[in-house]
Amino acid sequence: MAYHNHHSHADCIRLVPIFNHLNDEQMHLIAQSANEVQYVKNELLFRFGDKDDTLYIINNGRVRIYSLSESGREQTIRILHPGDFMGEVAVLQTEGYHSNYAEAISETSICRIHKKDLDQYLDRYPEIMRRILSDITKRLQLSEKQTVQVSIEPVEARIIDFLSENVEDEKNHTYVTLPMSKKDLATYLGTTPETISRKFSSLEERGLIKRHTQKCIEIFDLDELLFVSS
Amino acid sequence: MAYHNHHSHADCIRLVPIFNHLNDEQMHLIAQSANEVQYVKNELLFRFGDKDDTLYIINNGRVRIYSLSESGREQTIRILHPGDFMGEVAVLQTEGYHSNYAEAISETSICRIHKKDLDQYLDRYPEIMRRILSDITKRLQLSEKQTVQVSIEPVEARIIDFLSENVEDEKNHTYVTLPMSKKDLATYLGTTPETISRKFSSLEERGLIKRHTQKCIEIFDLDELLFVSS
DNA sequence: CGCCTAGTTGAAATTCGTCAAACCCTGTGG
């Protein structure tokens, strides 16, 4: 169960790009009106249709935003990391309702700020609004890209694209550490675990990748992989 | 070819929700720094990768924003109508590049405002930024919805959903006037013209709709239609 | 009136999801 902590949250505020340009005094002021909440793994922060008027800031852990279709299939929309915020819909519109589900995918601590408090800060420090706007604009771009991918790229190209965005290099080996289970990856890429699994097998058979463990995949030739996908 | 008109554009500014809360004098000031450009049907306003630092406001006509996949397939992202704006990516980030294509789908006149001018107005009238933020937030919601639909709802459900969002009522007849060609509708719904055509035929055979002209479709029972799609 | 593009229809091919079974990894409790 979520538990509330009413101690100092300056860390939380200091962490967030939308606030971290403020000076200590200003941040302290904002921290006053934030309250911290803890969630355990798999706990829901809110669900579709919930009425809410708070801004959520991730302090620690990770949160998954997803949506459900009529038929019950999930589409993961994004994963939030420490410093990210959400709930802007609720905050910017009077009478805001959540349009998605949010779930903690690990032990997570977040800060909540109520609309009425945030509104004051927005008036007093216009830079905050500028930064929120900048963040949301970036997300809009990402979301539009995701739409295009899910709609017109075949699954294999989506997987390759995802891999290429998560490569890490280590002493002439290129590999990817999957940041989530294949089950969740499937809902993120708009497909099913089975299809993900099959595509990985196919890529491995063709000598393009090698699966070391469930989460760690070696890529033999990234350029060739990207070439294959187009 | 686009031609420039340097006369008064107060109309243009007055039209736009992000500015229309200002008084006459303020709007006049902004209109000073806007310049009007005309485009003919099918003319490109900008393309992916173009560097740009202007905000575009639709004065008249319609503009289609779309994206191209590796394989050359198009995905229509949205259609802009008079009063809508675009180019926020360019305006909010220094060094902004367009991430999509924009095409006039009818004779279109737009107003352009340069970043350096807009920035002044944003500082002077914070309400403008609030409204831009509100608009972009709504678009983000729509974009996320589009992602989910395209990825997990079958084509028929997407079509029905689209129809239901575009119904007009007129003396106990419910009908829809398609705001774009079926070709473009197909790229909007993430499918092909052939599939769109087949689904419409199927819906007509089942007595749910009737095609009067290419653009005008009568809906016999909206509730039943929505029921069928779930 | 005729051309050109958009739209329609059919048949074949393909991708992908579903269902089912087997496997494997991890953590738990004996």
Next chain:
DNA sequence: CCACAGGGTTTGACGAATTTCAACTAGGCG
């Protein structure tokens, strides 16, 4: 330390939905 349970993962077989290719038709504009 091992056995077991349970979820995630893999693989196969199958079928449904959709795309592709091709041919044909219809509507709009010169």
